[in-house]
Amino acid sequence: MLGGPLVVTVSFLYLGLLFALAYWADRRADQGRSVIASPTVYALSLAVYCTAWTYYGSVGRAAAGGAGFLPIYLGPTLAAALWLFFLLKMVRISKTQRITSIADFIASRYGKSHLLGGLVTVIAVVGVLPYIALQLKAVSGSFAILIHYPEVLLPGVAQEQPVWRDTAFYVALLLALFTILFGTRHLDASERHEGLVAAIAFESIVKLLALTAVGVFVTFVLYDGLGDIVRQADLAGHLQPLLKPPGGADIWFSFSLLSALAVVLLPRQFQVAVVENSSERQIRRAVWLFPLYLLLINLFVLPIALVGQLEFAGQNVDADTYVLTLPILHRQEWLALFTYIGGLSAATGMVIVETIALSTMVCNDLVMPGLLRRWRHQPPHTDLSRLLLLIRRSAIFVVLLLGYSYYRLAGEAYALVAIGLISFAAVAQFAPVMIGGLYWRGGTRRGALAGLSAGFLVWIYTLLLPSFAKSGWLPGDFLEHGPFGIELLKPQALFGLGGFDEITHCLFWSLGCNIAAYLIVSSSRLPNAEETTQATRFVDALKHQRPVVAGLWRGSAEVTDLIALTGRFLGEARARREFAEYARRRKLKAGGELPADAETVHFAETLLAGAIGSASARVMVASVAQEEPLGLDxxxxxxxxxxxxxxxxxxxxxxxxxxxxxxxxxxxxxxxxxxxxxxxxxxxxxxxxxxxxxxxxxxxxxxxxxxxxxxxxxxxxxxxxxxxxxxxxxxxxxxxxxxxxxxxSGHADWQSSEVDLCEILGQSIAASEQLILDRGGRLSQRIEVEHASVRADRDRLMQVMLNLLSNAAKFMAAENGSVEVWLQQREDSLLVSVADNGQGIAEALQPMIFEKFRQTAAGSANPMGTGLGLPISREIIEHFGGTLSVKSEPGKGAIFTFMLPASGRPENDTQDEAL
Amino acid sequence: MPRAKLIKQKLVIVFLAGALLLFSPLLSLFDRPVLLFGVPLLHLYLFTVWSALIVAMAWVVRDDSK
Amino acid sequence: MTKQVLIVDDEQNIAISVEFLMRREGFDVAVARDGEEGLAAIRTTKPDLVLLDIMMPKMDGFQVCKAVRADPQLASVRILMLTAKGRQAEIEKGLSLGADAYIPKPFSTSELVAKVKELLGLD
Missing domain, CATH: 1.10.287.130 (Signal transduction histidine kinase, dimerisation/phosphotransfer (DHp) domain)
Structure with missing residues (x-):
């Protein structure tokens, strides 16, 4: 039989198992064999997103609103598709700047501002504390239900018990202890918490298995599959309400948007997704594995909700408890116990990570700045690492006790039930400065402060105060009629904007004011030097270039001072080790010989930022280095x-x-x-x-x-x-x-007229015939055309003919020499050939004979030639649009042929001109 | 890094497809109180699209190097 | 003993004038019309002096000069180059190939005769 002692024992055993697991993972990490380097472990640790609110609450939401629980998971699924863009960038930035929390991230982006970091911390704490309270309530509530096994008895009101008999109180203390042990093991908050992440991943598996076990039991053991459940629910009239549309499109969209933002912006999500990330490969896996986890954990929500309504019809059993009460109803004690453990996993995982994230923020962004002010920017010369640890551990206690107090105060009130989405809406205020900071250089510290403040105030007014009012802590009057009866200022219908649900309404006004203030105030003046520097480091983080480090700092510092300073916060041994490592990277011998240049100072500041946050680190480094501020220009x-x-x-x-x-x-x-x-x-x-x-x-x-x-x-x-x-x-x-x-040179004097080629041939033959006869040759002609008219210069054509004929006379065979002139028409051209029967011209030499002065080299004895006749002839023929070429086979003579375009049969008048 | 760029491009397409299937008037086509295969139509549609998105993302970012 | 002079030149008229000048000086003169013919004549007659033109068909003066100097049996043959190409590079090329002297065309007849006599050692 289940009973208080057994449940308590099992709870302790389970927590003990987590301790052991975390311890083992830490040891493995120390040996350099990290378990959390696995992409799967990373994706599972992201599932810390699914808290008790999911574990118990999804069924409750499904019972109340059908598919209305799904946007909380569909939003992150879609957002995951874009993680390789902005999450990757956030991780890259956080690694290089040793970012410790989301507050640190935003403060660092806008010029390392203490004020901004503080504001983000306040928003996060105010927004998330109730969420932690909800988890404590879930644990103590499920405990209370389980110990009454086999009765289904809903727990009473917590406030009626004294604190020392309240399970939630002990749960809070225990979790604080666990968190302190594994969350503050390292001083450097930017270092990974190996054991912790391993434990969180393990818890994610447990809660998924537990919920699935209940789902399988309900769907396939109690009923005959989903179809059976649906049919029976339909008969009993429970189905139709669940099939009604999941709220309006506004709710569907705004819930999805909120969740998509929260899955990265919630302090615990930033912690596991960014700070605990160990490789960019992990993000690639998480892109699909995390959505898959979300899908699986929601697979049985609808059947459980339907069965709950069937089985507990008419009874006063909260739908939020169906997951636990259904196994109890059917006397499945071990399943009930396992279910309880699953819920414990969901709650403790969230509380532990959220507390670590918040305590880091509280320490680095609220307490440290105060301390620095008290020290007048000059830290005392003692080892401050213990002080730092103490602050962080105290912060964990304080956060958990605050969460518990809120739980005690709020109890069953409305404020606790709706708190999941209210928290989401609070952290959604980080989105504009976050996204703007990643992609827009123009954002300034003042713009970020203005945007965050505006969004936060509107959130308080439109969501937090009304939730207080609905819990009865505030008079409901201002909710109904507006403050001082001013209807326009009604918190949930601001300026008359009604008809939306409260979350959508808040989201619209808060993000609207937030973005407007951020943009307008940022645009009111140019970013200063520090803001510009940080803007570049953030916006250009993914560009493959050397980080802009050197050159952005000017001043003087002593390396020994820097080592001493970091030693005070990190411990002397660690500081020396880090500096030695750094010197080795810079290929220098020892820490003492490091140049105190901009790069070294930046290294010290980044090192320090991992422990105390970027803004404080900046103040600290400035205390030992005489900086000459750089102007914006x-x-x-x-x-x-x-x-x-x-x-x-x-x-x-x-x-x-x-x-x-x-x-x-x-x-x-x-x-x-x-x-x-x-x-x-x-x-x-x-x-x-x-x-x-x-x-x-x-x-x-x-x-x-x-x-x-x-x-x-x-x-x-x-x-x-x-x-x-x-x-x-x-x-x-x-x-x-x-x-x-x-x-x-183009200065020749060309006459152009209709010329009868026959006539030219006749005249040139008459002039050359004697020469040929003198040399013992004979001349023959074949004129195949009656009238051969071309447009050319008569004298120039004569020159060409005489040149060809004299060449032929020279080169014809010494005995029985012969020269033949031939005129023929081919289509639109007239061809004149002069052939001799001399020894011919070798093919290789044929193109050369048209070059100037080539005749000598061409070999044949030519006592009286100038070597210019053929080049000139070719120029002339080409001038009138024709060609002059040679065909020859050695030993068989050579045939020189020129072709001119025929100009048609000459008319009488042109004939006169030609004559 | 052209391959990484291509992966990002494909992820944007998956994102847009998801946004279209889940956050557009298309959704109202399935938002009706009827059963398909004994399951409420809207649930069936949402879980199908959801699964398809996950498969698409897993396929896009798959590591070919192994 | 009468000195033998060989004229190698493809320019008929120049060859005629040089032949006349050489005969007038009492030398035994032969004429070749191109490089090949000239080289063959040098090999068969082993003249005391060759008056060698450069630009010639078939084989130019440089090639002839080179061939003569490559043959130890022709070591005693003096070579006087006659060139119408006035460029310094060509003159140097001829001398480096083993010509004993050169005279640019157009030359003065008395100068040519004096040079020939000098090369034949008749002063």
């Missing part, structure tokens, strides 16, 4: 520099690529120029050579003739003939060089 300069380095390096990369391209282009152009220069040199050299060759003969023979008057007449005549012919060659060369220069 200077900070902006440095930040600009830092943030611009990346931009610069990008730009630099871009520029250097551009430069590389430009260099390549320049190189190419240069090579081209050099080539052109080379060509010009070659040309000059060739011209020189071509000029000197005839000059050599002329000079030699002239001198011979001049020196020797006795040379016989025949010889004299021969020499003179050579002189004349070489002079002609010289003249031709000079003319052709000038001609080519004119053509190439």
């Amino acid at each position: 200077e900070v902006m300069d440095i930040l600009d520099e830092a943030s611009q380095i990346r931009a610069y390096s990008h730009e630099l990369e871009h520029k250097s690529r551009q430069l590389q391209r430009a260099t390549d282009e320049l190189k190419a152009v240069n090579a081209k120029l050099q080539e052109l220069d080379h060509l010009k040199d070659d040309f000059m050299s060739s011209v020189t050579h071509e000029l000197r060759t005839p000059l050599t003969s002329i000079r030699a023979f002239s001198e011979i003739l001049q020196e020797d008057p006795k040379i016989d007449l025949a010889e004299r005549k021969r020499f003179l003939a050579i002189i004349v012919s070489e002079t002609e060659r010289l003249t031709r060369l000079v003319n052709q060089v000038l001609d080519l220069a004119k053509i190439e």
Whole structure:
């Protein structure tokens, strides 16, 4: 039989098991084999979100409002999808800045403000204390129910018992002890509480198993599955109320939003999600594992609620107790005991973590600033680590006793029942400064203070005071008719805004005022230097760049002072160890040789922040370092520099690529120029050579003739003939060089008219025929076109024809030489070919013969050529839109062909012109 | 970190899909007092969407490295 | 003993003038019209002096000069380069390939004769 002693024993055994587990995990951590590094443990520890309020309350809410309990879990599920954005960022920031709590986080963001940290702490304590009270009530309530087994007897009113007979009191004391043992093991509040987190994760498993056990028992043992329950509930008329819509869309949305915010902003949630996080990998797992946990723990809520209503129909049994009372009703004592343990898990997990989080905040953000003021910013030269521990331990006691007191005071009152959502609404006030702080640089300390204060006051007025009034602690008058009878100021229909439920109403006004005040006050002036520095550290936390540390502090400090200071709070041995480690990281030998530069000072401040919070750490460091404050402009300069380095390096990369391209282009152009220069040199050299060759003969023979008057007449005549012919060659060369220069530079004088190719051919053949005959060759022609009209310069075409014919005459076979001229029409073009039967031109040399002065190199003896005839001919033909090419096989002669576009049959008038 | 960016992008899509399915007039289609498979339609719908979201998130953040 | 002089030049008229000048000085003169022919003549007749043009078809003067200097049997052959290419680089190239002297075209006949005599040691 279950009874008081057994339940108490089991409760102690369970807590003892938690102690053992926590102790074991701590030992493992000390050996470097952390259990809580596992992503699964992290996700389970996040499930501290599911308190007794979930464990017992979900069924109650389901019985009252159908699906209305679900937004509390759907909101966090959706929010989890965004955790890789903001939770990751919060974790990254908290690790680098050694953030100890949500109060510390917000205070640090807005320039390490004591005032802001204090305000956040006050809001958190006021908002969350009733929530802790609720857990104590749940534990003592479930205890009271269980000891009356097998009767289903609801507990009496707690206030009727003296404190020393109140279970809740002992529960509170016990939890305080546990929390102190495992929550203040380390001085550094930013360090992980290994044992504690392991215990919390374990508790999450226990409460899930217990609730599932009840669910399975109810659904599959008592009834034949969910369908059976639904059918029977429908028959009994219990189903329809639960199928009614889950409140309005406003409630559905506002509850979800609240929960989505609370799952990270509640002090205990911040503690497990951010402070206790050990790797970013954990967040990735939690993104789906935590929502899965929420789904599983809610799977049996509806069946339990329906069965409760079926079984306890007409009895005065609170739906919040169905989870426990159903097993009792069916005489399942071990299941009832297990269920009780599950509820104990849910309650104790929440209380322990919440208390640690709150005590850290109270110590670092309320007590420390007071102490610092008393010490006049100069700490006494003693070991303060014990004092710190004492403060934190006392804070745990005080918070739990306050929670207990609230429970004693409030009891069954309304204020306790609705407190879950009221707490959520309180911490939701952190959301604007939190989200704004993560993504907006413009937020200032004053803006944050204004926003938080406004939101907090509106929350008190629209939610807390009405809850007091409904509990009968305040006259209900102001609720009904507004303060002093002013209807417009009715707390739950502010300015006449009615028709919403109280939570939605509060959320709208409080967050509205909060955001407005935060934005407006922040925008009233620019952030100062300190705010700008912190804004950059927070907003740019995920950017991959060196943290902006050095340069943001200017002053002088002694390293020994810094070590002594941190030693006073952390213990001397630890401080020395940390500094030595830091020196090693900076690749310096010993702590004493550390430079007291900005980086070292920042390190000391961060180290200290882990113990006493960022704002106090700043004051402390300032007490041993002579700081020259930086102006806003200077900070902006440095930040600009830092943030611009990346931009610069990008730009630099871009520029250097551009430069590389430009260099390549320049190189190419240069090579081209050099080539052109080379060509010009070659040309000059060739011209020189071509000029000197005839000059050599002329000079030699002239001198011979001049020196020797006795040379016989025949010889004299021969020499003179050579002189004349070489002079002609010289003249031709000079003319052709000038001609080519004119053509190439575009200064040639082109006449353009309709020209009859037949006529040109006839004239040029007549002019060259004698030359060919003289050399023993013969000339034939095949004119296949009657009228071949092209638009060109008659004289220039003659020049080309004469050049081709004289070349042919030169190169035709020495014996039986022949030259053939051929005119044909091909589509719109006229083709003129001049063929010889000489030795031809090797294919490799064919393109070269159109280059200037190539004739000599091309190999055939060509005594009188200038090497410019073909290049000039090609220029001429191309000028009139044609082409000049050569076809040759060595040994079979060469055929030079030029093609010109035909201009059609010439009309009479153009014919006149042509003539 | 292009892979991390892609994961984040997919999570946003899951978030938007969830918001659409749970917080839009779509919900009213299922908010009716009828039973499907012996279970209230709204509950069935919510738990189905919920499960689907969890599966989608787990699939998106799955660790391919192992 | 009459000195043998070989003229290697593809410019017919220049060859005629130089041949006339050399004969007038009493040398035994032969003429080749290109590099290949010139090298063959050098090998068969081993002249005392070669008047070598540079720009020639088939084989230019530099190649001829190089081939001659590569043959120890032709060590006694003097080479006088005649070039219409006035660039310093070409002159140096010729001298480094083993030419004994060079005269740029157009040359003065008396200068050419004096140079030839100098190279043949007839002063």
